[in-house]
Amino acid sequence: MDDKLLRVGITYIPVSDVDVSAEWYVNNLGAELSYKDEEKAIINFANQSFFLVKAKENQSSNFIDSNGNERFSMTFEVDGLSALEEIHSIFVGREMKVGSIENRGHAGRNFIFSDLNGNKFDVWSELSPNFKENKNLVSK
Structure with a gap:
């Protein structure tokens, strides 16, 4: 089957402040910043691209499992x-x-x-x- 998913290319991460978050990822995780505007930043590290997307307050990529753990x-x-x-x-x-x-x-x-x-x-x-x-x- 040639039509298969090959890899994850981009992961979206909600952030409250694009500038501050992009700087945090660059300084702490060694990410490379490739684009930034007021609504998003594109960073690259760990063989993947990540979009830091400005989101409403208290948003995160976390979830609550069936036992109530984040x-x-x-x-x-x-x-x-x-x-x-x-x-x-x-x-x-x-x-x-x-x-x-x-x-x-x-x-x-x-x-x-x-x-x-x-x-x-x-x-x-x-x-x-x-x-x-x-x-x-x-x-x-």
Whole structure:
């Protein structure tokens, strides 16, 4: 089947202030700013484009699960536990809102961080095999 979805190209993230949010993503996550106006900013990092879209107050990309817990809608991957621990330490040093490194009962470890608008994101210590293979990161 040639007509299949190949990748996620853009993720939209609601923000209250486009300028301040774009600066936060550039300074804290190493995003590259490629466009900005009063309503949106386009940033690129983690092999993807993100649109920071000006939204009404108290909007976020989070959702409430069936148990009443607020959840993140996206997980970033790093290559191994030491990389996870390193980025966790960097985020803590930048005084970002960062949770503890967790063992959730599956391969690898995770932690959650939030942007200044309260959008939660997960970081996982396991790179997907397809990404490793496509980026020639697999040991030969």
